[in-house]
Amino acid sequence: MLNTVKGVKDVFDSDLELFRFIENTFVKISQKFGYSEIRTPIIEYTELFKRGIGETTDIVEKEMFTMADSKGRTISLRPENTAGVVRAYIEHGLFNNAGLSKFFYIGPMFRRERPQAGRLRQFHQIGCEVFGANSAMLDAEVIIYAAQLLENLKIASANFEIQISSVGCENCRPQYNKKLVDYLTAEKNKLCETCNIRIYKNPLRVLDCKEERCQSVIVAAPKIIENLCDDCNIFFEELQGFLKIANIDYQINKRLVRGLDYYTGTVFEFVCKEGLGAQNTILAGGRYNNLVKQLGGPHTPAVGWAAGIERLILALTNNKSDIKNIENPVKKIFIVIDKTIKKQGFEIFCNLRNNGIDINCDYECKSFKSQFRLANKLKYRYVLILGEEEAKNENIKLKDFDCGCETIIKLSELTTKLKNL
């Protein structure tokens, strides 16, 4: 039997309802916050991700789906969307537009990882990117925007924690990096194997290690947040002030590290407290002031975040009572047609639909019993009955399943009667 590719999923029925609920909610809030949608291609030249995300990151090093096109250039399925949006921003000269560029996006991303709870090879993200301002006020707004999204998705704030930090800028990060590497090198025999490699490859990530033996070293390690330059310190203080004004509860996580190279300054994560297993970050992002320039555009400060739709679904199906808030369209009219008068039946069916009535039937004109059973199973409330008698008398019977009562309606009055139900 043919089945789906490993780590990907078909989405339908109630899962799809949840997808739509999240996407629709996100679009609504995005408009409120002044964001406009951008849709970039799912494939990009591999080089974009190498230069954007960082050549030594795990994502680029071993998780991308990459293939050669017929002319020998390599293209990859996007593993995230920031690089693509930045590329579009530069390619279309959007930096010439007045004011900020505020984008939101929705779409599939691809990463070749071993699937597990909250982690798929094709997963879906919603996210945003804002270009053109280096401002703590903006960073605060971006976090408020995310918090409001979760609130509207009915994910209780008690269920997640907002962690913030700063990873410094081009002025303070190199100095800190050196300090950290010196410290880690001195303590290297206390560290686990992978961390010993990390010291040289990506020292910041050591701080994120969960190995027992590394913990004592990590606790005493110099923290970037305590080694920021004046500008970064002021910026981070300012951000916290704005968050307080907006009544956003947050925690400073001194060990917060993002896995993508492009982050500078503010970073944050929304971490779910329970129910998501090991993959408990539902939303994450930060500032990346150098990426636009690095990819060939003018120096343009920027900030953004992304959230995994599948993880949001896990988070919101945790407290099941809240899912009821998703409105289901009420199914109303089902028409039962006698098989001897299919033609009249089909004509009435089409007319009603053309007149804006939501109507369904079984298309096979099976036994009345069977048609009624189907209408009931599909949760219709009203059933129109078109039998030989009704057809002869130019009328039709309407049955209300709720009360079981039936009324006869003249065909000429049918549409208006149904509209008033």
Added chain:
RNA sequence: GUGGCUGUAGCUCAAUUGGUUAGAGCGCCAGGUUGUGGCCCUGGAGGCCGGGGGUUCAAGUCCCCUCAGUCACCCCA
């Protein structure tokens, strides 16, 4: 990429120490008189027991490989 657990009808699961035509519940389809749902009865369809190889007189059951799912590591949304 590494490790643990799992893999029997559409779904949730049974199947004694290896032993005949692999079962149940739910779901699906049909019928329970002549044109009527929900409850209830009756009947029916539907399984290469994930795939391949091996041990055995005999394998859903034991062994190996493989694929998939799942959880964790790792990484990240």
